[in-house]
Amino acid sequence: MRPAPTPGRYPVRFGTAELLRDPDRPNAWMISVDGVAQSHVNLDDPTDLEFDYIRRIADVVDCLGEGPLDVLHVGGAACTLPRYIAAARPRSRQLVFDADAELVALVREQLGLKGLKVRVGDGREGVSARYDASADLVIVDAFERGVLAGGLATVEFTDEVARVLRPAGTYVANISDGPNLPFLRRFLATLTTSFPQVALLAEPGVLRGRRFGNIVVAASRAELPITDLTRRAASSVYPARCVAGEDLRQLQGKAKAITDAEALPSPVPPKDVFGIF
Numbered sequence: 001m002r003p004a005p006t007p008g009r010y011p012v013r014f015g016t017a018e019l020l021r022d023p024d025r026p027n028a029w030m031i032s033v034d035g036v037a038q039s040h041v042n043l044d045d046p047t048d049l050e051f052d053y054i055r056r057i058a059d060v061v062d063c064l065g066e067g068p069l070d071v072l073h074v075g076g077a078a079c080t081l082p083r084y085i086a087a088a089r090p091r092s093r094q095l096v097f098d099a100d101a102e103l104v105a106l107v108r109e110q111l112g113l114k115g116l117k118v119r120v121g122d123g124r125e126g127v128s129a130r131y132d133a134s135a136d137l138v139i140v141d142a143f144e145r146g147v148l149a150g151g152l153a154t155v156e157f158t159d160e161v162a163r164v165l166r167p168a169g170t171y172v173a174n175i176s177d178g179p180n181l182p183f184l185r186r187f188l189a190t191l192t193t194s195f196p197q198v199a200l201l202a203e204p205g206v207l208r209g210r211r212f213g214n215i216v217v218a219a220s221r222a223e224l225p226i227t228d229l230t231r232r233a234a235s236s237v238y239p240a241r242c243v244a245g246e247d248l249r250q251l252q253g254k255a256k257a258i259t260d261a262e263a264l265p266s267p268v269p270p271k272d273v274f275g276i277f
Contacts, residue, residue, distance in 0.1 A: 005029055005110040012102040014144050019110055022050075026120030029111060031078050033103070034270075036146050039078030041111060047085035052238050053174055053214035056201040057139065058084055059232040060172050063225035068092040070135050072164065073144025074152065078107050082116050095119060097126035099142075099149070124151050130164045136175050138165060141174040148266035153183075155193050156260045162194040168222040171195065175266055178212035183266050185255035187217065190247065193257050195219035199226055199244035201233050207241055212269055230275055 010017045022028035028042040028050070036073060040050035049055045049260050061069075068091040070252055073082055076098035085092050090175040096118040099105050119126060123142055138161050146228070151157055153175070172190070173220035177184045184200075191198050198219045206213035218224055226244045243251060254275040258264045 001114055010102070010106050011104065013100040014103075017103055017106055019106070029078070031107070033101075034145060036143075037080055038103075038143075039080050039107075040061070041058050041078045041080050041083060041263050043111065044115050046080075046087040049080065049084065051080075052203070052236070052240070054080055054084075055236065056216040056233065056240060057081060057141070057172055057174065058088075059201070059229060060170065060216070061085060062088070062136065063228045064137065064170060069137050070126060071095070071137045072130065072135050072137065073097065074127060074138070075139040075149070076107075076118055077103065078111055079113060079116055079118065081139060081141070086115060086240050094128075097121055097123040099123065099144075108128075123149065123183070124157055124160070127157070127164055132163055133166045133169075134166050136166055136169050137172065138169070139172045143176075146176075146220055146269045150265065152259065152262055153187050153190060154258050154260050154263060155190055155265065158190055158194045162221070165221075169220065170222075170224070171219045174214055176212065176214050176269060177206075178267055178270075179209040181207070181209060181215075181251070182255075183264070184217075185256050186264065188252040189255040190257040191217065191219045195221055197222065197224045197244075198248060199229060199242060200248065201229065201240050203238065203243055207243065211274055212267075220240065 007019050007021055019258050020030045037061045042048035068089050071094045074097040076096040082094050082096055101120040104118055140152055152173045200217045202215040205211050230242040233242045
């Protein structure tokens, strides 16, 4: 039996991590880096998902049919989603890329990573090294100090994701944006250079530009499960909207795709918007 995690502050590559016990669950833990919440994991129940955007990504995963999946994760932190997929879809093969070696070591020591394959390194390079048509699902959730890690929102990276995915595979990305959604619009334009089917999930207040928040975007060369995603989003504890088809094209408007030559970063979130408990 592994020892109980030790709450405290720990130096990591991108700042200072803090490990906190969830006051409402006996064996659930939160990791933040410089005050920005990174992960919440319930060690007794990996299907217990605290963060709304993580639940929306899980909804996409749940709508992809049955059986195990071959999954690449860019960004891991405490590996909430890999733990969820391992529990919900036994025998799935997963590989996690995370650039913060110290954070990976902290999670391994304090929260355990049994059964999960985590590789320290640049996620974009990791994806580019994979074989063609070798993954069913690629999940990108990689932030550094609240900003999407560099080079993960460009046409060139999107092309690599498309290459690695099987024909019916799905790409899911967590991004964040604020009023008028300028980054989201350009990210959608970027995805549509490789994927004809795109949908997003977000709270209505975020989509209306009333506040800064997370937006989950799914893309595929095959038809996405829009009806199921819409139903799940609407019935969530914190209801969200699913936008696809013509509504999504109108949202994208005349936005231009992002290329490596520009490598536009995602916007810096307002202070405390992604804070801990």
